[in-house]
Amino acid sequence: MAHVTFLQVDIAEKKFPTVEGGEFIALSGLNFSVPKGQFTCIVGPSGTGKTTLLNILSGLDTKYQGSVTIDGNTPNEAPPLGYMFQSPRLMPWLTVLENIRIVANESARNENRAEKLLEEMDLGGFMETFPNRLSGGMQRRAALARAFVNQPSMLLLDEPFISLDTPVADRLRHLLLDLCHAHNATVVFVTHDLREAVQLGDRILFMSPSPGRVVLDQPIDLSRPRVSDGEEMETFRSQLLKDYPDILAGLDKEE
Amino acid sequence: MGQNVQQPRGRTKVRPLSPSEGGGWVRISSLVALAVIWEFIIWAFEPDYLPHLSEVGKAFWTLATTPGPWSCHRDTNLFWEIVSRSGLACNLGFTLFRAAAGFFTAMIIGSVIGIVLGHYRSLDRFFDGWIVLGLNLPALVVGILCYVWFGLSEFALVLALAINKVPLVAVMVREGAASIQPDLIQVAKAFRMSWFQTMRKVYLPQLFPYFMASARAGLALIWKIVLVLEFIGRSNGVGFQFQIFFSNFEIEKVLAYTFSFIAVVMLIETFIMRPMDRKATRWRM
Numbered sequence: 134m135a136h137v138t139f140l141q142v143d144i145a146e147k148k149f150p151t152v153e154g155g156e157f158i159a160l161s162g163l164n165f166s167v168p169k170g171q172f173t174c175i176v177g178p179s180g181t182g183k184t185t186l187l188n189i190l191s192g193l194d195t196k197y198q199g200s201v202t203i204d205g206n207t208p209n210e211a212p213p214l215g216y217m218f219q220s221p222r223l224m225p226w227l228t229v230l231e232n233i234r235i236v237a238n239e240s241a242r243n244e245n246r247a248e249k250l251l252e253e254m255d256l257g258g259f260m261e262t263f264p265n266r267l268s269g270g271m272q273r274r275a276a277l278a279r280a281f282v283n284q285p286s287m288l289l290l291d292e293p294f295i296s297l298d299t300p301v302a303d304r305l306r307h308l309l310l311d312l313c314h315a316h317n318a319t320v321v322f323v324t325h326d327l328r329e330a331v332q333l334g335d336r337i338l339f340m341s342p343s344p345g346r347v348v349l350d351q352p353i354d355l356s357r358p359r360v361s362d363g364e365e366m367e368t369f370r371s372q373l374l375k376d377y378p379d380i381l382a383g384l385d386k387e388e
Numbered sequence: 389m390g391q392n393v394q395q396p397r398g399r400t401k402v403r404p405l406s407p408s409e410g411g412g413w414v415r416i417s418s419l420v421a422l423a424v425i426w427e428f429i430i431w432a433f434e435p436d437y438l439p440h441l442s443e444v445g446k447a448f449w450t451l452a453t454t455p456g457p458w459s460c461h462r463d464t465n466l467f468w469e470i471v472s473r474s475g476l477a478c479n480l481g482f483t484l485f486r487a488a489a490g491f492f493t494a495m496i497i498g499s500v501i502g503i504v505l506g507h508y509r510s511l512d513r514f515f516d517g518w519i520v521l522g523l524n525l526p527a528l529v530v531g532i533l534c535y536v537w538f539g540l541s542e543f544a545l546v547l548a549l550a551i552n553k554v555p556l557v558a559v560m561v562r563e564g565a566a567s568i569q570p571d572l573i574q575v576a577k578a579f580r581m582s583w584f585q586t587m588r589k590v591y592l593p594q595l596f597p598y599f600m601a602s603a604r605a606g607l608a609l610i611w612k613i614v615l616v617l618e619f620i621g622r623s624n625g626v627g628f629q630f631q632i633f634f635s636n637f638e639i640e641k642v643l644a645y646t647f648s649f650i651a652v653v654m655l656i657e658t659f660i661m662r663p664m665d666r667k668a669t670r671w672r673m
Contacts, residue, residue, distance in 0.1 A: 191578045216578040222571050226593045226671045235589050236579035263671040279579075 139169040139319050140190070140287065144199035146344075147185060159185045160197070161344035169286075172313060172320045174330035177340030183323040184219070186345070187289045190321060191216050203287060213238070215280035215288040215318070219295060221272040223264040229275050230260035237282045250278040254308060270301040277305065281312050287319045294329070303361055306333060310358075327381065331370050332359050339380055349380050439640040448644035451476040475629075476648060482625040484652065486542065487607075487614045490549025494606060497550065498557025499599065505558065506565020522555030527613045531620060540621045545614075552613050557602040564598030596668045604661065611653060 147160040159182040167173050175183050188194040189201055192208035203211035223232045233247035241247065251260055254274040264272055273293060280288055290309070294302040310333065313320055324330050330337045331353060339349035351373065359366050374381050423441055430438055439447075454475045505512040505519075531548040538544035568591065576586040618627025626645050633641045 188574075193574055193577055213580040214578075216575075218571070218575070220571070222575050224572060224575075224590060224593070226668070227589065235585065236575075236581060265671065283579075 138166045140167040147197040158344040174334035181340045182345030215285040217280040217290045217293045221276040443640045444643045447640040489546045493550040494553035498554040501558040502561025503565045506562040531617045553606045560602035564595040
């Protein structure tokens, strides 16, 4: 089947000024493309510029050399996408429902999509609750609902399930996959957890230490649904670690 | 997955009661105790210039039912007709109007300056000296200068009030603007929220506690200064009345006006400031 490129990333260089007055090169020669509907995981140790990359894809960061196109448009001209940050980033002064509704577009409002998504995520009873009364897992579910409320064609997720206990994280991963398949969303999922990447992704892009660039592009053709810690997944992961010990050094420590 | 609803923070800790939680009875008992102490001092020490509360009450009634100065006599509508029959209401009205004009002028100008200084460090560094100067300018000096430069007018009085309060508002709002969470602004940008929505739902709610703090502090400052400015440069208002009562040593009238003034301030606190505060900070409860 011919894949139509949806996301095209060609970042020649992304620099940050340092406190000492110098420059820190976060990304250099980062090139990849993602076809529509693919779930791409970006994996790399901390400090490789993964979050910087997502900020560029979302249009939050426009100061870089190179080009990024989403469905042929620059990130700021492309239709709004869904972004789930590393922390839930809910507005503490708004209720859970208001948090979703402030980003909802007109069609989402007309269809009461915020309410429906919260119901789907077992947060129906907490719509009028303020985020500081919710557990970490519930806050992340609300953030996931916010990311999906406009049914975006592209979804960016930045280590969204970090620091959650295993059952909660697993439940949220399944929820995410269900929503992605239901809406045929193109996903860029950042993580430093190899097991999570193998469980979720259609493909993994491994990034080098800074300046970040893609050092390995690994498709994952395992059948779905994939069981966390299942034999097939574990074999695949072990083989990766064995085949690319230098590139994946440090990633097996997370498990 | 279990619904792990967190317990509201701080519920188990002992914390001071807010005035609204203290209950009406506590406040009433406290005021009665103050009245008893007042009367006890009169009984015990017989001071020359501390009238009984009953005399203050009588003075209040007289002032409230005596027609006000010529400036209140307008036949434009029923409101002015009623106000003109009560000198106390008329003078209080003038003072409140001036305080409100100075308050809102200073809040708007001070907030804009505070937001700009909070966001631009170089401007903040440059203007910080001006702010410190403004904070330390004696209110009376500002009042005298405004009256000298602009004449004994309403404009000069309101300007003097605003100049006194602007640095205070600017300093407080500057703190708020400097501590705006960029993470939340990023959320608004990533989801392409409009500028208006971002301001209303993301930016200003973060500044709200600073607005409230500056409004409260500024209001307390303005109540004090407006009386001084009326005392030295106007021909009506509570401050002007104090000048007359002071000349005639009419302490019971001074106290009658004072209590009326305090009552108005407390009504504003109870029915405007506190409900606004409660609504905006209910998420912290």
